[in-house]
Amino acid sequence: xxDLLGNLALGFATAFSVQxxxxxxxxxxxxxxxxxxxxxxxxxTIAMLLPLTFKVDPTGALIMLAGIYYGAQYGGxxxxxxxxxxxxxxxxxxTLDGHQMARxxxxxxxxxxxxxxxxxxxxxxxxxxxxxxxPLTKLALLFGPAEYFxxxxxxxxxxxxxARGSVLKAVSMIVVGLLLxxxxxxxxxxxxxxxxGLQDLSDGVDFAVLAMGIFGFAEILRNLESPETRDVVRGTxxxxxxxxxxxxxxxxxxxxxxxxxxxxxxxxxxxxxxxPFASYTLEKKLARDPSRFGRGAIEGVAGPESANNAGAQTAxxxxxxxxxxxxxxxxxxxxxMTIHGVIPGxxxxxxxxxxxxxxxxxxxxxxxxxxxxxxxxIGLWVRLLKVPYRLMFPTILLFCCIGIYSINNNPADVLFTxxxxxxxxxxxxxxxxxAPMLLGFVLGKLLEEKFRQALVLSRGSFMTFVERPxxxxxxxxxxxxxxxxxxxxxxxxxxxxxxx
Amino acid sequence: xxxxxxxxxxxxxxIALAVIALWQGxxxxxxxxxxxxxxxxPRTLAIITGLxxxxxxxxxxxxxxxxxxxxxxRGPILILGAAVAFGLTVRxxxxxxAGPIAIIISAFASAETRWGETLLFxxxxxxxxxxxxxxxxxxxxxxxxxxxxx
Numbered sequence: 001x002x003d004l005l006g007n008l009a010l011g012f013a014t015a016f017s018v019q020x021x022x023x024x025x026x027x028x029x030x031x032x033x034x035x036x037x038x039x040x041x042x043x044x045t046i047a048m049l050l051p052l053t054f055k056v057d058p059t060g061a062l063i064m065l066a067g068i069y070y071g072a073q074y075g076g077x078x079x080x081x082x083x084x085x086x087x088x089x090x091x092x093x094x095t096l097d098g099h100q101m102a103r104x105x106x107x108x109x110x111x112x113x114x115x116x117x118x119x120x121x122x123x124x125x126x127x128x129x130x131x132x133x134x135p136l137t138k139l140a141l142l143f144g145p146a147e148y149f150x151x152x153x154x155x156x157x158x159x160x161x162x163a164r165g166s167v168l169k170a171v172s173m174i175v176v177g178l179l180l181x182x183x184x185x186x187x188x189x190x191x192x193x194x195x196x197g198l199q200d201l202s203d204g205v206d207f208a209v210l211a212m213g214i215f216g217f218a219e220i221l222r223n224l225e226s227p228e229t230r231d232v233v234r235g236t237x238x239x240x241x242x243x244x245x246x247x248x249x250x251x252x253x254x255x256x257x258x259x260x261x262x263x264x265x266x267x268x269x270x271x272x273x274x275x276p277f278a279s280y281t282l283e284k285k286l287a288r289d290p291s292r293f294g295r296g297a298i299e300g301v302a303g304p305e306s307a308n309n310a311g312a313q314t315a316x317x318x319x320x321x322x323x324x325x326x327x328x329x330x331x332x333x334x335x336x337m338t339i340h341g342v343i344p345g346x347x348x349x350x351x352x353x354x355x356x357x358x359x360x361x362x363x364x365x366x367x368x369x370x371x372x373x374x375x376x377x378i379g380l381w382v383r384l385l386k387v388p389y390r391l392m393f394p395t396i397l398l399f400c401c402i403g404i405y406s407i408n409n410n411p412a413d414v415l416f417t418x419x420x421x422x423x424x425x426x427x428x429x430x431x432x433x434x435a436p437m438l439l440g441f442v443l444g445k446l447l448e449e450k451f452r453q454a455l456v457l458s459r460g461s462f463m464t465f466v467e468r469p470x471x472x473x474x475x476x477x478x479x480x481x482x483x484x485x486x487x488x489x490x491x492x493x494x495x496x497x498x499x500x
Numbered sequence: 501x502x503x504x505x506x507x508x509x510x511x512x513x514x515i516a517l518a519v520i521a522l523w524q525g526x527x528x529x530x531x532x533x534x535x536x537x538x539x540x541x542p543r544t545l546a547i548i549t550g551l552x553x554x555x556x557x558x559x560x561x562x563x564x565x566x567x568x569x570x571x572x573x574r575g576p577i578l579i580l581g582a583a584v585a586f587g588l589t590v591r592x593x594x595x596x597x598a599g600p601i602a603i604i605i606s607a608f609a610s611a612e613t614r615w616g617e618t619l620l621f622x623x624x625x626x627x628x629x630x631x632x633x634x635x636x637x638x639x640x641x642x643x644x645x646x647x648x649x650x
Contacts, residue, residue: 051639168559172514172552179521179545186528186538193538194524217579224575224609390612394603395625397579401586401602402595402629406639414587418580425576429569430510452536460534 008130011357014059015365023060024362027067028369034068035075036381040396042072043438044216046332047208048399050339051406058340059355063362065336066316069329070363073312074118074370077305078381081110090308093276097293097300104296108238111378113250113298114305115371116242121258121306122367125313128262129320129360133349136321140346143322145453146464150474152324152443152450155268157478159436161485162273170436173427177437180205181444188452200412207335209404209413210441211328213420214427214434216400220393221425237382240375246298253283253303261307265314268326272311276304313363319344320356324446328435331442339407504565507556514553521546575609582606594644595634599626 014020030052034045046068053061076091081098094114101110143151156174163170183194184204195201242250260282261275283303284293293300316333318326323345325331337344342352349356374381404413427434458464466472502508521542528539559565582605589598603622607613633639643650 051633052637055638168552168555169510172510172549172556175545175548175552176514176517179517179542179549182542182545189538191528191538193528193542194521196524217583220579220609221575224579225572388612390607390610391617391621393579393610394582394606394618394622397582397606398586398599398602398625398629401583401590401598402633402639402641405587405590406633406641409640411587411591414583414590418583418587421580421583422576425571426513429506429571430513431506431566432510448541451541455533455536458534460532462533 003134004130007134007353007357008361010353011130011359011361014354014358015063015361019056020060020063020358020362021365023056023064024067024366025369025373027064028071028074028366029373031068031071031073032075032078032370032374032377032381033071033384035072036078036384037075037387037392037396041215041219042069042076043211043328043332044219044396044400045072046329046336047212047216048403050208050332050336051403053336054339054406058337058342058352059358061336061340062333062342062355062359063366065333066359066363067366067369069333070122070309070312070366071370073309074115074374075381077114077118077308078111078374078378079385081114081301082107082382083385090273090276090312093280093304094301094308096280097295097297100294100296101298101301105238106296108240108378109242109246109298110301111237112240112375113242113246113301115375116247117250117254117257117302117306118309119367119371120254121261121308121310122313123364124258125262125265125310126360126364126367128314129317129363130357132266132317133321133356133360136317137346137349140322143470144468145450145457146468146471147474148322148324148450149447149454150465150471150478151268151322152447154474154478154481155324155326155443156436156440157481157485158267159439161481163433163436165431165433167485169432173432173434173437174440177440177442178444178447180210180437181441182448187445187449200410200416204445205416205441206407206413207331207442208407209417210420211332211438212400212404213417213422214424214438215328216396217417217421218424218428218434220396221421222428223389224393237378240378242298249298250302252286253279253299254306256282257303257306258310261310262314264307265311265326266317268318268324272308272315272327275307275311279303279307309367316359316363320348320359321346323348325442328438328442331438334442502560503563504560505568506566507560509568511553511556511558511560514549514556516553518546518550518553521549578609579606591642593646594642595630596626596644596647599629 034040046065049068053064076086077094080086080091080094081102084095084099086092086095098110160167160170183201185202186193192202257279260278264275265272280300280303283299284290315326315330318324319330325334334344401414404417405411424434454464465475525539525542529537530539531537582602585605586598586602589601600622603625604618607618634641634643
């Protein structure tokens with residue numbers, strides 16, 4: 001406990017420096033801005049803005065990137081409420097009741113509730129990360145290659161379950177992602193693999209290039225094809241602060257949402273996206289009058305919003321303690337860390353404690369900033385929403401190009417991104433979901449490394465994965481999850497959950 | 501006979517990918533499980549990809565599914581063309597030229613775009629980007645080598 005307080009004190013001392021406060025502020029502001037703009041998710045945003053952080057020290061860079069990340073989450077909720085367009089996957093649920101509230105003239109209260117719920121969840125999640133950080137890091141040191149491998153396999157199994165649509169297609173996407181990750185020099189012999197003889201591919205496919213192509217460019221192509229009808233709420237936003245009765249209604253949902261979201265966020269394989277759905281379903285079940293849901297129930301905003309934010313933040317835990325990125329955004333964080341010479345994993349906490357704890361403390365500060373800066377700025381965000389898409393998408397494209405070029409100062413990267421944009425458009429037409437592929441790609445290199453290490457240690461015997469109890473346990477869970485995903489009865493309810 | 505043209509397309513896509521990967525990795529040593537060569541995983545994964553593709557095609561012949569939608573040409577050609585144009589021009593011509601080129605080419609992917617507005621907008625936006633990325637952040641992106649030498 002004393003350790004925890006001491007560490008947090010160190011963190012706050014780091015995060016409260018003028019430079020880091022400013023970076024956190026800029027990150028939150030830019031993140032919200034981009035989150036509000038429809039058609040740019042957090043993945044494309046971070047990839048695009050990575051060069052912004054090149055000039056600052058690693059701690060400052062990660063603080064800013066984290067700010068962009070939860071700023072974008074927050075901005076996504078704003079559009080969900082005001083325009084009925086989820087800025088990203090995790091705010092889908094907020095559109096249900098949030099937008100209804102807005103249409104009833106309670107837009108301000110919905111936004112205020114979302115902000116307060118997010119802030120509460122963010123605070124709790126910060127404490128959870130701080131408390132779990134140290135013990136999980138110790139646990140990580142006990143992990144051998146076999147355990148790492150099984151844990152990552154579990155993460156991939158989760159990604160299959162969480163993908164919508166056909167299980168076969170989700171599995172295919174993961175395998176394709178793994179296959180893509182093998183491009184480049186072999187880690188032991190240094191031989192070139194699947195590079196088509198291209199020099200630019202010998203270091204492998206750059207994650208930012210792949211993510212920007214699949215999510216940034218392909219997203220523009222999709223939006224151009226099916227223009228969204230933007231139902232911007234007209235009239236006034238109204239009062240922002242919820243009344244005492246509103247607040248009382250929210251307490252339960254927020255506490256429950258925070259716990260569900262926080263727990264799911266820790267799971268590898270992007271469990272965070274499940275949080276808001278789970279919270280919404282739970283609140284609907286618990287409500288005395290479930291028919292209010294979908295017609296502007298304040299609990300339907302408070303619960304999912306807190307789950308969303310808690311999950312977004314606890315997703316840092318696998319990254320900071322085990323060095324395993326649980327989703328694409330965290331993978332970009334790995335990229336950012338590597339650019340700055342920090343190798344993610346259990347050693348971050350011992351080797352660079354100011355970075356670790358500074359980042360954790362800045363998360364709380366960032367949440368506070370979001371609460372303070374966003375509510376007064378809502379008018380500005382609404383005006384931004386009225387910028388026509390015909391001006392927006394060329395701007396997004398230019399920013400993407402500059403961002404990609406600047407990561408390695410390599411024009412070929414822009415061409416590769418265009419190629420992956422085309423591939424992403426193809427995936428969309430074939431109804432493949434790109435998220436599992438990205439996760440497969442992200443985990444691929446580490447998965448291969450641990451797999452080979454484990455088999456070298458066991459002299460080629462696959463029994464090593466089931467003989468070691470922790471590894472066996474993880475594999476059993478992964479297997480159960482896959483069985484669950486394929487069972488027809490559960491598949492049906494899963495489809496229902498995604499349709500809601 | 502084909503009951504889901506979307507899934508057939510998806511399956512063929514995966515099979516093609518597998519074939520390309522197998523062809524590219526043909527020269528890599530496989531090794532044994534205890535001493536894996538560089539080709540072991542790429543080959544195994546390519547084979548699984550191919551099997552997934554075959555399974556998708558078979559399922560598309562057995563049960564009904566979605567039809568493959570029409571692919572539009574205008575969006576992909578202009579948007580991705582704009583990015584390619586940016587990549588090809590940013591070094592020789594600099595951002596001052598590559599910026600407007602990328603914006604103007606991509607803008608015509610939308611039917612609502614108007615010439616005058618786009619031209620003006622591309623200049624303003626490029627100016628803003630130069631100010632932000634080159635001067636405020638100091639990124640080493642060329643501005644206009646043919647005019648001012650950097």
